[in-house]
Amino acid sequence: MEETVEKKSELRQSAPLLDSYLSYFEADHTPFTIPGHKQRASLLDAGLGALVDSDIPLYGGLDEIKLTNQTLKKAESLAAKLWGADFARFSTGGSTHANQAIIFALGQPGDKVAVSRTAHRSVLSALVLAGLEPIWMNPEIDSATGVPIGIALTELQRVLQENPIAVLLTEPGYLGTLSDLKPLISAAHDKSIPVIVDAAWGGHFGFHPDLPDHVISQGADALITSVHKALPGYSASALLLAQTRYLSAERLEQSFETTHTTSPAGAPLASIDAVRALLQTRGPEVLGALIENVKQFKLAVQANFDLPVFLNQSDFPVGRFDPVKIVLRVQQLGTSGVEIEKALIDQGIRVEMADRDTIVFLATLADTQADFQALAMKLVPILKKLQGSPRESATALSWSVVPQIATSMRDAYFAKTEMVSAQDAIGRISADLIAPYPPGVAVVAPGELLTEQIVSGLSASQKAGVRIAYATDPTLQNYRVVKSS
Numbered sequence: 001m002e003e004t005v006e007k008k009s010e011l012r013q014s015a016p017l018l019d020s021y022l023s024y025f026e027a028d029h030t031p032f033t034i035p036g037h038k039q040r041a042s043l044l045d046a047g048l049g050a051l052v053d054s055d056i057p058l059y060g061g062l063d064e065i066k067l068t069n070q071t072l073k074k075a076e077s078l079a080a081k082l083w084g085a086d087f088a089r090f091s092t093g094g095s096t097h098a099n100q101a102i103i104f105a106l107g108q109p110g111d112k113v114a115v116s117r118t119a120h121r122s123v124l125s126a127l128v129l130a131g132l133e134p135i136w137m138n139p140e141i142d143s144a145t146g147v148p149i150g151i152a153l154t155e156l157q158r159v160l161q162e163n164p165i166a167v168l169l170t171e172p173g174y175l176g177t178l179s180d181l182k183p184l185i186s187a188a189h190d191k192s193i194p195v196i197v198d199a200a201w202g203g204h205f206g207f208h209p210d211l212p213d214h215v216i217s218q219g220a221d222a223l224i225t226s227v228h229k230a231l232p233g234y235s236a237s238a239l240l241l242a243q244t245r246y247l248s249a250e251r252l253e254q255s256f257e258t259t260h261t262t263s264p265a266g267a268p269l270a271s272i273d274a275v276r277a278l279l280q281t282r283g284p285e286v287l288g289a290l291i292e293n294v295k296q297f298k299l300a301v302q303a304n305f306d307l308p309v310f311l312n313q314s315d316f317p318v319g320r321f322d323p324v325k326i327v328l329r330v331q332q333l334g335t336s337g338v339e340i341e342k343a344l345i346d347q348g349i350r351v352e353m354a355d356r357d358t359i360v361f362l363a364t365l366a367d368t369q370a371d372f373q374a375l376a377m378k379l380v381p382i383l384k385k386l387q388g389s390p391r392e393s394a395t396a397l398s399w400s401v402v403p404q405i406a407t408s409m410r411d412a413y414f415a416k417t418e419m420v421s422a423q424d425a426i427g428r429i430s431a432d433l434i435a436p437y438p439p440g441v442a443v444v445a446p447g448e449l450l451t452e453q454i455v456s457g458l459s460a461s462q463k464a465g466v467r468i469a470y471a472t473d474p475t476l477q478n479y480r481v482v483k484s485s
């Protein structure tokens with residue numbers, strides 16, 4: 001079992017946290033420290049042991065209890081260097097936590113921030129916690145596909161007039177499209193304010209010439225990404241990278257620690273380091289294979305249909321679509337994405353997201369050519385069987401609601417509230433954030449008016465088989481609204 005230094009893989013040698021993780025299990029330990037399972041819970045129960053015996057913490061696992069070796073700092077410096085940032089932190093709390101950490105570092109309660117309405121709910125919750133007020137930027141919608149294609153420069157210019165202290169973008173969006181970022185970043189920097197990019201789904205960007213550049217290299221001031229989404233990291237592992245020209249490193253450090261657990265698990269941290277080393281040592285090679293596999297998969301499925309059934313790079317301006325994103329345009333097939341999803345589940349295949357008009361398949365470095373071939377072989381007969389007459393491209397509820405703000409998000413979040421029937425809720429102020437999940441983009445946020453479009457749209461989406469998250473009454477018969485005085 002023991003691996004000598006000579007035998008360590010190239011990746012392990014260049015990943016200090018991965019090396020610490022593996023080294024821990026190569027030596028004997030008698031820990032009188034947390035975690036309480038002591039990597040010996042299998043002595044109590046085999047199932048519990050299978051779950052927890054490979055778990056080591058940062059403190060007293062990846063490093064000594066007093067962080068004597070500074071292993072995490074070394075790994076974070078390597079990540080900062082690879083992405084060309086001057087600040088990097090590894091999180092075990094997902095992009096949810098990384099978003100919170102950066103938003104806590106921005107300003108003072110009451111300050112305004114310009115936020116893309118395609119933001120994930122974690123951004124909105126962080127704004128409530130930090131007491132910042134969003135000025136929403138609505139995405140541009142591509143008329144041919146009905147897909148949001150990012151924030152237009154004119155939209156940013158409109159909100160910059162309200163003097164926000166930062167700009168928060170979500171790039172790529174959930175369906176793989178991107179704003180034309182450089183002009184947006186220049187416009188923000190002309191006002192000396194930072195651009196924070198939630199790139200939860202774009203961790204692979206910048207490591208292959210056929211992929212969009214990552215946002216730090218495009219001049220953004222912060223990049224948040226989930227290492228467990230587009231990259232092969234441990235669940236809830238995430239990376240926060242920043243440039244400190246318009247952001248304070250001290251505040252970032254403080255707000256990261258304020259919002260992170262004091263007992264970070266070692267495996268997610270080590271996986272971020274290992275994924276960084278993988279991108280650094282073999283990025284173009286493994287990403288090139290993925291890009292080619294996705295291309296061949298799409299061609300193999302498309303060959304069976306006349307109308308385009310996937311979103312393709314050619315649908316969008318150059319550099320504005322992730323080539324490894326697989327988005328099936330179900331309306332072109334005239335059937336229901338939720339029905340296709342059910343048929344796939346029956347065959348052991350889970351998809352990332354399915355609603356009536358869209359299915360998203362997550363493809364990553366961990367998928368093999370054989371996996372894509374198997375998917376195509378199972379998918380094509382299902383699509384042929386369920387195929388009907390094409391429908392017009394429709395824009396999903398998540399991208400089509402223009403919020404009507406009645407009161408501040410934070411005031412509504414902490415207000416006295418009451419439950420009223422769905423019908424009576426129309427015209428009232430929502431106290432809940434409600435979002436189809438995925439993508440987790442708010443259809444209504446606290447402080448916004450519940451409209452007929454929202455109430456009937458949410459109900460129709462739920463009936464069509466979409467999971468509607470975070471409503472106090474998950475049946476959507478009643479809504480939690482701000483109490484009228």
Ligand SMILES: Cc1ncc(COP(=O)(O)O)c(C=O)c1O
Pocket residue numbers: 093094095096097119120122170174198200201226236237238439440
């Ligand atoms: C754009 C975006 N940001 C943040 C998150 C939260 O990421 P995590 O699950 O890593 O906390 C998600 C999750 O889907 C997301 O889509």
